[in-house]
Amino acid sequence: MSVHRRRGQRPDGSSGKLLVIGGAESHSEEDDTILERFATLAGGATARLVVIATASESPADREKEYQAVFEGLGVAEAVPLRLEHRDQANSDHAVAALERATGVFFTGGDQLRITTVLGGSRADLTLHARLAEGLVLAGTSAGAAMMSSTMILSGQDAAVSTASVRTGPGMEFLPGVLIDMHFAERGRLNRLLSAIAMFPHELGLGIDENTAILVDGDDFEVLGAGSVTVIDAGLATAIRAPIENDGPIALCGVQLHVLPAGYHFDLAERRPRD
């Protein structure tokens, strides 16, 4: 499986699943819907999970936190893979760990740390190859944003213009989309709309906290407590996205969907499924 492919197209025959979490997913026994689904999909009692906390400034804390959660969910194995430098991401050790895994989990933090450490590395190529073979790849917050083909690097939550919104290429596990997280909680509609005004070929996905999409082929299902807001500017009749000054964007005729748990969306047809 090549990382170079036509924009918006998932590779044919990919049997892996992506679990893209909007941040702050619950770890409690009363509500571990999302993480339990991840553990189950990765094999449950036979799951071999790898936790990658590259995005975090305190990777050891995040590794311990998720190891404890996954062990509590009864998986066979939950081990951290520390990737803080590119030589680690290019190491035999990293490749072997990812080859062995049935599920890989990326923690939150700064998405740019993930791309700068992993982008184009052997770990990156291995993850894409393993995804095609059935790996379950999960990420929360920054670990979710990086899965897209275009990710938001920074920008005011309530940005009313494109001037403050910086974007760059994501790791492209889910091509054709631009993901923003902590969506309702941080009031990020305008930030996502500003990004989509610049790049209307990308489908905008705003994922609330403790909410996720489970991507399987062209379909995604919404899990968790909040909603997923889908912004489709493909048929927009007029767009203005000034980046030179601080002027506001214009977007006419955008389709918007708000999808809570249990709803499905067809990424190829770009519409909610009946």
Next chain:
Amino acid sequence: MSVHRRRGQRPDGSSGKLLVIGGAESHSEEDDTILERFATLAGGATARLVVIATASESPADREKEYQAVFEGLGVAEAVPLRLEHRDQANSDHAVAALERATGVFFTGGDQLRITTVLGGSRADLTLHARLAEGLVLAGTSAGAAMMSSTMILSGQDAAVSTASVRTGPGMEFLPGVLIDMHFAERGRLNRLLSAIAMFPHELGLGIDENTAILVDGDDFEVLGAGSVTVIDAGLATAIRAPIENDGPIALCGVQLHVLPAGYHFDLAERRPRD
């Protein structure tokens, strides 16, 4: 002109204009676009303006503030009309002041104070009648929200469910719409979507700060620094709006428009004008 009319229909022959401001409009000499437009429309040097600060907890401060701004803009007259109690709103004095005015300005505060003091009063009826005769009616923040047929009374800015969003009938100067203000700044998309999920027959208008719509017949024009976000759920294919519990809404197939200054929208056709 009757205040009782079919939902969504502005009375035929209304020659008045509405200026609906999303709050925090600039008063500075460098940027007084919105308030200057109000003064000009109301007659400029011959304008007779009335300031109503009913929504405010410190009406005297607000009255002085806007009197100073409008006098600075060179109008003939800018006087406060203090309406703190219903007897004032039903007084000959109030009716006479509104009969004399060419423009009326409602300050911000709490929109429920406007409806409880003015709703159904002689001042209310006089305002509707004068609007049909050519009055320019302006309001900011709460003074904007109250102009709609349905207004949001309270609700978390980032509400992801309908449970926290309380609505009630507005003063209906602009029927068929539901207005939210401070829109981008307070990240209120989800709050507006939650309200529209319950009442998809209303057109949702989210107006940013220092931004306004100028309504003239079926047309509105956007003024100011930010944008107006239009939510049209008329053609939505599926809606779920649970109010009994805290469950999230679902909204499939909503039209969204983001319109900055200079853009026009057709309220009858529910689409941006070319």
